[in-house]
Amino acid sequence: LAKTTQPISMDSYEGQEVNITCSHNNIATNDYITWYQQFPSQGPRFIIQGYKTKVTNEVASLFIPADRKSSTLSLPRVSLSDTAVYYCLVGGREAGNNRKLIWGLGTSLAVNP
Amino acid sequence: EAGVAQSPRYKIIEKRQSVAFWCNPISGHATLYWYQQILGQGPKLLIQFQNNGVVDDSQLPKDRFSAERLKGVDSTLKIQPAKLEDSAVYLCASSRDRGSEYFGPGTRLTVL
Numbered sequence: 001l002a003k004t005t006q007p008i009s010m011d012s013y014e015g016q017e018v019n020i021t022c023s024h025n026n027i028a029t030n031d032y033i034t035w036y037q038q039f040p041s042q043g044p045r046f047i048i049q050g051y052k053t054k055v056t057n058e059v060a061s062l063f064i065p066a067d068r069k070s071s072t073l074s075l076p077r078v079s080l081s082d083t084a085v086y087y088c089l090v091g092g093r094e095a096g097n098n099r100k101l102i103w104g105l106g107t108s109l110a111v112n113p
Numbered sequence: 114e115a116g117v118a119q120s121p122r123y124k125i126i127e128k129r130q131s132v133a134f135w136c137n138p139i140s141g142h143a144t145l146y147w148y149q150q151i152l153g154q155g156p157k158l159l160i161q162f163q164n165n166g167v168v169d170d171s172q173l174p175k176d177r178f179s180a181e182r183l184k185g186v187d188s189t190l191k192i193q194p195a196k197l198e199d200s201a202v203y204l205c206a207s208s209r210d211r212g213s214e215y216f217g218p219g220t221r222l223t224v225l
Contacts, residue, residue, distance in 0.1 A: 034213060043117075043204050043216025044156065087155055103148075103155030 004088045009108040018075045020107050022088030025069050033064060033071045036087045038106070044087060048073070075109075083111045115139065117217035119205050125223045131193040134220045138186065138207030144168075146214060147180055147190050148204040156204055162188065192222075200224045 005023040012018045024033070032051050036044035048055055050062040050071070061074040075082060085106040118137040126132050138145050143164050148156035159178065160170040164185040173180070177196070182188040192199055202221050206214040 041218075041221075043206070043219050044214075045216065046213040049213060101158065103157065105153075106155055 003102055004090055004104050006086075006088050006104060006107045008105060009110070011110050011112065012078055013112050014079055015077050018078050018082075018109060018111075020073045020075075020086055020088075020109070021070060022073070023070050024088070024090045027068050027090050031090045033062065033068075034089045034091070035060070035062065035073045036089065038085045038087065047086075078109075078111045080111050080113065082109065084109060117205055117207055117215055119203075119217040119220055121220055122218065123221050123223075125225065126195055127225050128197055129194040131191065132195055132222065133189050133191045134203050134205075134222075136188045136190070136205030136217060138188070138205070139215055142207035142209055142215070143185070144208045145182055145188050146206040146208075147188070148206065150202045150204055150219070152201070159190070195222075195224045197224050 006020065010018065010020060032049055034049040035047045037047050038044040048057055048060050048062045050064055052064050052068060055062045063072045063074065071088065073086060085108050087103055087106040089101050089103060091101040117139055120135050124132055136145065145162045147159045149159055150156040157172060159173045160180045161168040162182040165182045177194060178192055180188060180190045188205065190203060200223050202219040204216055204219045206216040208214045
């Protein structure tokens with residue numbers, strides 16, 4: 001079971017870049033790293049997924065060092081609407097796989113005006 | 114494409130009563146998940162289906178919870194009888210075989 005550790009909460013201001021780091025020391029060779037965003041009263045929403053190095057999409061970037069024991073979600077120029085809980089998960093992607101993903105408490109990001 | 118649909122959105126029952134939740138996944142998604150999310154915590158996987166077969170139900174309290182996915186599409190999750198500690202949001206998610214999970218809006222259950 002791949003367990004992750006994230007900061008419980010973070011504060012930022014509009015227009016700043018926010019970096020949330022997740023620790024996953026016992027990541028397995030075939031595990032991917034996935035980040036989700038959750039607003040109050042909504043289900044989690046997929047943000048980004050990666051295996052190694054750097055992944056970028058229209059919403060965020062994901063930085064993964066060579067040892068893959070941690071990862072950093074980078075949100076460029078946050079706005080008030082980015083206030084949410086961000087979850088880091090580690091697991092496999094095989095079809096029909098029993099992925100045994102464990103959702104932690106996530107990081108509660110508060111973006112201030 | 115349409116998202117994952119769940120109903121009802123809210124449900125209030127008394128302890129020892131029964132309740133059922135319904136989920137319609139995204140068309141073409143073979144994998145369906147039910148999660149329980151208690152306030153202030155991350156989601157906890159209850160059961161995972163691949164088509165209409167169960168892949169993982171190790172965290173499903175089988176003495177009171179049951180789930181089925183007939184015909185490999187829609188799914189229902191039932192609690193009978195409910196306890197106070199079952200108060201939570203019940204999330205349904207679906208995914209393609211190798212894809213990320215898409216979540217529905219959830220059903221907020223309050224057990225009095």
